[in-house]
Amino acid sequence: MELICTARIFTSSNLNLFSYMPRTPSVCSRTVFRTRRKINTTKFKAQRIAITAAGSTNGNSNNGNPRSSIALAETETLQLGKPSTSSALEQLDIERGVCVPFRKYSPEMVRNKVLESRGAILSLIARGVEIVWNLGLYWSALMYDFLVGRDEEVVPYRARQLRNLLCDLGPSFIKAGQVLANRPDIIREDYMNELCILQDDVPPFPNQVAFNIIEEELGQPLEAVFSKISSGTIAAASLGQVYRATLRASGEDVAIKVQRPEIEPIIYRDLFLFRNLASFLNGISLQKLGCNAELIVDEFGEKLLEELDYTLEARNIEDFLENFKDDPTVKIPRVYKQLSGSRVLVMEWIDGIRCTDPQAIKEGGIDVNGFLTVGVSAALRQLLEFGLFHGDPHPGNIFAMRDGRIAYVDFGNVAVLSQQNKQILIDAVVHAVNEDYVEMANDFTRLGFLASGTDVSPIIPALEAIWQNSAGKGLSDFNFRSVTGKFNQLVYQYPIRIPERFSLVIRSLLTQEGICFTLKPDFKFLEVAYPYIAKRLLTDPNPALRERLIQVLFKDGVFQWKRLENLIILAKENVAKMSSNPALQVKNIRQKSGDWQFERKLDLTDTIKDGARLFLIDEGIRRQLLLALTEDSKLHIQELVDVYRLVEDQIDIPSVALEVARDLPSVARDFMLSWSNSILSDR
Numbered sequence: 001m002e003l004i005c006t007a008r009i010f011t012s013s014n015l016n017l018f019s020y021m022p023r024t025p026s027v028c029s030r031t032v033f034r035t036r037r038k039i040n041t042t043k044f045k046a047q048r049i050a051i052t053a054a055g056s057t058n059g060n061s062n063n064g065n066p067r068s069s070i071a072l073a074e075t076e077t078l079q080l081g082k083p084s085t086s087s088a089l090e091q092l093d094i095e096r097g098v099c100v101p102f103r104k105y106s107p108e109m110v111r112n113k114v115l116e117s118r119g120a121i122l123s124l125i126a127r128g129v130e131i132v133w134n135l136g137l138y139w140s141a142l143m144y145d146f147l148v149g150r151d152e153e154v155v156p157y158r159a160r161q162l163r164n165l166l167c168d169l170g171p172s173f174i175k176a177g178q179v180l181a182n183r184p185d186i187i188r189e190d191y192m193n194e195l196c197i198l199q200d201d202v203p204p205f206p207n208q209v210a211f212n213i214i215e216e217e218l219g220q221p222l223e224a225v226f227s228k229i230s231s232g233t234i235a236a237a238s239l240g241q242v243y244r245a246t247l248r249a250s251g252e253d254v255a256i257k258v259q260r261p262e263i264e265p266i267i268y269r270d271l272f273l274f275r276n277l278a279s280f281l282n283g284i285s286l287q288k289l290g291c292n293a294e295l296i297v298d299e300f301g302e303k304l305l306e307e308l309d310y311t312l313e314a315r316n317i318e319d320f321l322e323n324f325k326d327d328p329t330v331k332i333p334r335v336y337k338q339l340s341g342s343r344v345l346v347m348e349w350i351d352g353i354r355c356t357d358p359q360a361i362k363e364g365g366i367d368v369n370g371f372l373t374v375g376v377s378a379a380l381r382q383l384l385e386f387g388l389f390h391g392d393p394h395p396g397n398i399f400a401m402r403d404g405r406i407a408y409v410d411f412g413n414v415a416v417l418s419q420q421n422k423q424i425l426i427d428a429v430v431h432a433v434n435e436d437y438v439e440m441a442n443d444f445t446r447l448g449f450l451a452s453g454t455d456v457s458p459i460i461p462a463l464e465a466i467w468q469n470s471a472g473k474g475l476s477d478f479n480f481r482s483v484t485g486k487f488n489q490l491v492y493q494y495p496i497r498i499p500e501r502f503s504l505v506i507r508s509l510l511t512q513e514g515i516c517f518t519l520k521p522d523f524k525f526l527e528v529a530y531p532y533i534a535k536r537l538l539t540d541p542n543p544a545l546r547e548r549l550i551q552v553l554f555k556d557g558v559f560q561w562k563r564l565e566n567l568i569i570l571a572k573e574n575v576a577k578m579s580s581n582p583a584l585q586v587k588n589i590r591q592k593s594g595d596w597q598f599e600r601k602l603d604l605t606d607t608i609k610d611g612a613r614l615f616l617i618d619e620g621i622r623r624q625l626l627l628a629l630t631e632d633s634k635l636h637i638q639e640l641v642d643v644y645r646l647v648e649d650q651i652d653i654p655s656v657a658l659e660v661a662r663d664l665p666s667v668a669r670d671f672m673l674s675w676s677n678s679i680l681s682d683r
Contacts (some may be wrong), residue, residue, distance in 0.1 A: 090462035104309065105302040107275050107294075114272040117265070128270055159194035167203065171263055172237035172270035174198055175304055179503075188464050189485070204236035209256040210243070217344040224248070225339065229256070235396055239263060239307055244349060248337075253349035254336065259310065267308060271301045292497070299500035307412040310345040316411040318349065329374045329581050331407035350407045352399025356518045364402050368519050370582030375406050376528040377578065379512050383505065384426065384536060393511050395518075404583035415501040421447060424545055429533065437464045446462065447501045462490050468475075480506075480525065481515050481678045531574035534567045535584055547601070547605075559627070560662040561639040568602075568646045575602050592666070604647060615649050 114120055142158065145151040166177040167576045180187045181195035210213065211222055213228075218225055229245040236242075240259045247254055278285075278293040285293035306312055317335045324330040333348035340346050353360045356373075382389035386595055390397070391413040399407040417425070428443040440463055441456035450456065466486045473512070484506060498506070516523040552567070553560050 026207055028678060035602055048500060061168055100405060105271075105307040107298070110268055110271045110275065110301065112266045113265075124269060124273065128273055131273065134165060136444055138162065155190050159191045163194050163197060164189065166198065170270070171260060172274075172304070173306075174202060178238060179303075179500075181507075185510065198238070199411070202236050202238055204233045204241050205260055207233075208262050209233070210241065213261060214256060214344050217341040218339065219414045224280050227251070233621055253346045253351070255333070255349050255418055257310065257313075257345040257347070257410075259308070259343040264308060267304060267567075271297070271304070271425075275301070290667075294498070303413070303500060309342055310340060310412075312338055312341050313412045318415050319388055319635075320390075320408070320411060320414075320682055321381075323388065324378075327381075328407055329578070329583070330402050332376050333406040333407070333409060343345050347409070350399055350409055352407045354395060355398045355400055355406075355515055358519045360517070365402065366400055366402070366583050370404070370577075370584065371400055371406065372516050372519060372523060372583050373528050373577055374404070375512065376525065377514070377532050377574075379508065380529060380532050381510075383417070384422060384533075385421050387419065387538075389415060389417075389505070389508060391415045391508060393508055393515075395515060398515065400583070404581040405603050406583075413504070415504040417501060417505075421501075423548075424546050426545065430548050432467055433552055434555055435464075435467075437461075437467070440467075446498070447502065449496050449502070451495065451497075459490070462493070466490065480509050484510060514622070519644045531570040531577070534570035534600065535574045537605055538571050561643070564643060565646060568643065569603050572646070602647070 047672040112122065117123075117678055138161065141161075142151070145154050145158070163177065166173040172606065176199045177195045179196065181192050185584075187195075210233075215484060224230060225248060226245040227248040233241045234244050234255070240257050242257070243244045243256045245254055245256050246252070274297045275294065282293045285296075314335045314337055317332065320332045321334065324332055331350070331352075333350055337350075353364050353366075355361075361368055361371060379393075380387070390408055390411065392410060393408070397410045399409070401407050408648040424443055425533050428440055428447075431437070431440040431443060437460045439457070441459050444450050444459070445452060445456065446455060466483065492497070513523075513525055516525065537545060549567075553564055555563075
């Protein structure tokens with residue numbers, strides 16, 4: 001930790017780092033990364049050592065992803081220049097493992113915002129009475145249903161009534177309903193399904209009000225900027241709505257996202273009331289549900305205020321553009337920053353096919369199976385590679401382009417996973433493959449699903465039953481919805497809290513799986529996901545992932561030759577599928593070679609280098625590999641030959657030999673250090 005902090009202090013002192021920092025946590029990492037790219041890495045060796053110690057081999061170990069790169073060196077919360085916050089927010093920082101030097105949200109800031117205005121107390125009282133009255137009437141109706149014994153039969157009606165009530169109470173409650181639609185640890189499934197409607201069906205506000213807001217942000221009349229604008233909304237959400245327009249200067253079609261009028265003071269007031277209510281309920285929440293009510297409100301408030309700032313959404317778009325800049329299968333709209341502000345966002349118009357219309361996709365010359373492969377690969381890259389993923393990929397936000405690409409829109413709701421959390425997720429996958437349910441339960445604690453110190457022993461049999469029952473059916477029957485449904489039951493039996501970022505992960509996976517099933521009812525998610533994960537384990541430049549590879553290849557101390565062969569076969573399958581855009585049925589579409597760059601081979605150079613290094617330096621690994629070659633009192637030469645035959649057409653032997661030779665002095669030094677340490681330890 002001292003090395004990491006030292007590196008950050010060097011960086012900030014030289015470039016006035018914090019003057020570059022935005023006020024929001026989710027773009028913190030991006031700004032630091034862009035600043036850090038200007039640094040002469042040979043001058044600041046401490047920074048490079050810190051990043052290496054955190055699990056990176058070089059400054060670009062995350063394929064240029066800004067948020068992931070800084071997260072490598074941030075396994076604890078950086079306190080430098082950070083204002084004091086509540087214990088709930090500090091817990092969030094520890095769970096995330098990312099730097100948050102400045103926040104848009106804190107309970108203190110919300111309180112100051114609300115109480116600074118005149119008549120604040122009267123406004124709070126009036127709003128509190130309105131909320132308590134409406135929710136009290138609804139609660140009374142639920143109690144009456146329970147007392148007369150009809151609580152189960154009226155669930156559909158009460159769920160619909162709750163959705164309408166949240167709409168009447170305003171944008172904060174609509175947003176809360178959307179969040180609850182993905183929180184099985186808080187609300188039951190039938191109510192969740194009804195609240196999902198809030199994600200697509202929200203009443204719009206008047207056009208003239210929206211046009212006035214656009215003109216205020218632009219500082220000029222609409223006619224001066226746009227030659228045409230739609231007379232009605234294209235989409236309406238809890239915080240804003242979207243119009244289609246044409247730029248007068250260039251003739252380009254754009255989407256204009258406009259924030260609801262006077263929404264900010266309403267949001268702050270409601271957050272203040274939510275937080276105070278949570279402080280009263282916190283003791284009950286901890287006792288009955290095993291979760292911190294204040295922490296849940298803080299997660300919600302932090303995310304809500306981020307979505308309220310359209311300048312942040314513009315930066316989110318820039319980050320996605322950076323991440324997918326070399327991916328010819330993904331389309332991210334560009335943003336017109338000169339026409340955008342905190343309440344208005346102008347983006348490139350995406351002229352695509354709705355992703356839930358299989359007939360239109362086929363008529364557009366797009367192969368459905370190939371499009372599904374592209375979509376799953378893009379989702380997995382966001383989650384496991386970049387650590388920055390789209391948190392709301394419902395059918396209105398994903399399109400199929402006629403050139404075979406998948407297009408994403410609406411980047412207000414994104415989530416960030418630190419490098420630490422990404423590695424724990426991969427650990428969980430490895431533990432599932434190895435059927436190590438004790439460690440899988442511990443992964444839940446490390447990810448923040450369980451409070452630190454919670455006894456995981458009662459949860460282990462439940463996890464084993466869920467996984468074996470789901471995976472035992474085979475790839476054809478495995479789906480996330482069935483696993484999530486069983487996990488939802490687990491949530492009610494044990495003190496599990498689903499952190500906000502992981503509720504977004506769950507929603508994202510479930511929504512995209514649902515889209516896949518719409519396009520292809522017999523779609524097999526894991527058949528597409530496994531090849532990508534196999535390729536990532538074998539080729540990722542982060543050495544920490546190759547440590548996970550070793551865990552996968554050894555089970556109970558025995559080397560799994562067949563598992564290694566299967567990983568190589570699956571990885572080659574992924575490279576073969578993605579060697580050209582698999583979604584294109586029409587093969588004569590012209591593609592610019594400079595814009596379309598595909599992997600042609602499985603690049604195992606770094607993996608072979610690391611394998612050779614580990615064999616020479618790590619005595620434990622060396623012993624295990626030698627045992628694997630001589631297991632059952634015989635030489636496993638044939639298995640070694642079979643593995644070589646699988647990769648011989650994928651690797652350039654002279655190039656690999658040259659790389660190994662270049663690395664030889666470093667390996668020799670590490671070998672001598674390892675050998676001397678072992679000698680000294682023996683003494």
